[in-house]
Amino acid sequence: MAKDSGQTTDYAGPLRRLLLIVICVALFGLFLFWRIDSPRVERLRAQVIDRLVPNMDWAMAPVTGLVNLGRDFQSYRxxxxxxxxxxxxxxxxxxxxxxxxxxxxxxxxxxxxxxxxLDPRLTYITGVVMADAGSPFRQSVLLNVGSRDGIVDGWATMDGIGLVGRISGTGRNSSRVLLITDAASVIPAIIQPSGQKALVAGDNTNAPMIDFLENRDLVRPNDRVVTTGDGKVFPAGLLIGHVVEDRAGNMRVRPSADLSRLEYLRILRHHGTEAISDPGGLVAPAPAAPVEEPKPETAEGAEPTATEDGEG
Amino acid sequence: MEPISPARIWFFRFCYAGVALLILFAQLLPLDTAPRSWAAPDVLMCLTMAWCVRWPAYAPVWLVALVALIADLLLQRPPGLMALLIVAGSEYLRYRATGPNQSGAVIEWMSAALVMGAIFIVYRLVLGMLGVGQAQVGLMLTQILGTILVYPLVALLCRVALGDPAPVASETERKASRI
CATH class of the missing domain: 1.20.5 (Single alpha-helices involved in coiled-coils or other helix-helix interfaces)
Structure with missing residues (x-):
């Protein structure tokens, strides 16, 4: 890369070039490794952020507060x-x-x-937003609670009214919330009152798209969009927002949460929805029982009741 | 030529790292978390390029790589790729661009603009080839344009803060930029 005739005479030249090559190879290797084994590198990233960003928090909070104060003053006018x-x-x-x-x-x-x-297991932890993604291409925020507080990847995050996003990446003292507007966020949802199932997919705009809708004609603007428990990611029934139609005629969701100013977020503890796999003893006889046997039993059982009824 | 003392070089290296952290800090402030239709210019890239063209001794390769990698990690970019491109671009500007003392500001701006534009395009191409999800093209274009437009301002501010650029081929600087 640095093929420079003036530099080769200096003994520092080759050493420098070696350093450059080593740095380039290391960086490219890291990128390839990330592409191949993304979760491991993302964990590394979460750890690095966990080390760096909480240290800046003492300065970040006042600066953010001051700027917000200034904005409020503007609104006084x-x-x-x-x-x-x-x-x-x-x-x-x-x-x-x-x-x-x-x-x-x-x-x-x-x-x-x-x-x-009411379901006693659906409790929440409240966290404060420390930082945002810092890049216009990603929509996420960093909270000041982490694995130390029992936060687990995948839990839903709300701002008190509507769904904000999901936990994606936890460090010890911090955790990242992937907002529903991020291009990587896809959430299974149901649209009420028509009961249509769909996916709410973020695309870096203010209103995420509604994808894979079964029947578009049943959906009207202002319908409520709530999560389903599908995929066992979220608890069912969290409000996402309301349906709006954009200029191109696509259905979108206007989030109920105020995504422009996130300060305090609730992280819902979610221990998975229990799957009902067998019919249960009380509802019906176990399916393992032979088919022939129940017939006489029910016949015998039916007769006494009939006689009882007759006697009564 | 006035030789640059090592203390001065190290002081300005610290300055570079400090200013870079300050820029990252400002970007991370959770002021507006709603998605926008435009992207702010990449000031950190402007700063790196400006220092590499004018004051190569103050921004050695390893420091540039370290800062770019930290930026990658903090800003949720694919780690390593943007850092690699920034290192390559800054090295190109450092050695191949017209010498800073011979060329005018306009030439410097144009070469920096070309390099930065190339960085963004290659970044997008590589991500596209590897099938990594990306943001809209419009967002990227506003960032490229903004970055190129903001470069002269950053270069001017650096000039005010750092004084005249160091001579490009002086003995001291080459020794200093050894590692």
Whole structure:
């Protein structure tokens, strides 16, 4: 590469060239290794980030805070019109609040009647966003909780309203959340109320695409998109967003989570959905039982009940 | 020629690493996590190229490679590829580009622009050949254009901060850039 006539006379020249070649080979080797065995190198990357980024956190947090403060000051200028908007929104909200309160009471009453116990295993850990991907080509954020806090790859992350992404890569003190807008993110989803199954695939835009839709005609803008438990990645029923149609006529999801300003994220602990493999003892007789035998049994069993009924 | 003292060389090497970390730090700030339709210029690449053309002694190969590799790891790029291309590009500029003292700023800008454009294109081609998923072309184009446009500004700032470029073939510099 550095074939330079002026340099070859200097004894430093060959040494330098050797160093250059070694560096180039090492870098290319690392890239090839990443292409062949990506998980191992990604783990290395997570460790390096885990070492470097939490050290910068003491400086990052104040700088981010200051910039956000500045932005808030800018929004003060529009205070009057914002006030107006808020007032009218508040009026609408009060009507909604009334409806919500009634529904909540009804819900509580029904739950009480049914003696429902909500899934106690779906608990969450809250993490703070430390850094983002730093590159316009990837959509991810770094959280300040890691394997030390029991975070496991693949868990769902929400911002309180909607799905934000999934954990992809954990270090000891940090973990990366792959946002649903990243091009590598594909999530199985179901569209309500039509019940159509689809995949929500990110493509580096604000609204991820809806792919592999069974029947497009049943889906309308503003339908809710929620996760299914398919693939055993996510718990079922997490809100992703609402359907919108873009200019080209493609169906997309507008995420419910506010992806432009992520600060605190919830990571849902998920221990996998239990698969029901056998019919269970109470519902039906075990399938291992011979087919001929049950016939007389049921016949005998049926007769006494019939006689009992007759006696009663 | 005024010889450059080793202390000065090492000081500016530290400066290079420090400024590079500062740029990465700024990029990592979680200010806007929504996807954008344009990409910010790669200031770190501009800085590296500018230092390699004008002050080769202050940005030795190993330091350039180390900084580029850390950037690869932090910015979620495929590790190694961009670093390799940056090392190759900066080496080319260091030795093959017209000598910094003979050529004007425009020539320097053009050669740096060509090299940086080539880096981005080769990066995309290699990723495409190996079947790695990539972002949209438009995003990449805005980044290439922005990087080329921002280069003179970075070079000017470096010039203000570092003073006149070191003489290219002086004995001290060649000794300093040995390793």
């Amino acid at each position: 529009r205070l009057a019109e914002q006030n107006q908007e808020l007032r009218s929104e508040l009026r609408q909200m009060q009507a909604w609040k009334e409806a919500a309160l009634q529904l909540e009471q009804e819900n509580a009453r029904l739950l009480d009647l049914n003696n429902v116990r």
